[in-house]
């Protein structure tokens with residue numbers, strides 16, 4: 001199965017332009033507890049480099065683009081987030097890295113849990129150990 005799970009967002013646009021509504025537990029497959037966005041990323045900067053133990057998230061570039069690398073411990077896939085009309089579902093125990101941010105990139109993230117630093121696995125070796133423990 002592909003690591004990359006796209007969620008197409010229905011557009012409510014009309015002749016005036018575009019509008020997308022993201023409703024929890026409908027389009028977004030969980031109750032949203034937190035929303036954050038990443039913007040103004042400096043040239044050459046990459047972010048992420050961690051996994052989460054329980055958190056699920058949907059990420060969408062509402063402006064510009066960036067490249068998201070996902071890694072489940074067995075395989076890696078890299079995709080461009082370059083459309084406000086689709087998001088990517090990032091499940092728990094997935095290592096993620098964000099690269100190649102355009103200067104106009106606004107990466108919006110909808111999260112299933114409140115912020116909790118204890119939920120992060122920020123060391124790649126620990127991530128690999130935990131993924132194998134789960135099996």
Ligand code: T46
Pocket residue numbers: 034036038047048049057059096109115
């Ligand atoms: C993820 C990717 C896509 C908070 O205090 N509250 C928050 O809700 C978040 C997301 C971060 N923070 C603090 C923690 C750090 O001191 O803000 C600082 C920067 O966070 P971090 O270095 O984790 O940012 P990224 O861009 O590496 O990762 C973020 C999310 O943390 C992460 O869950 O999946 O975006």
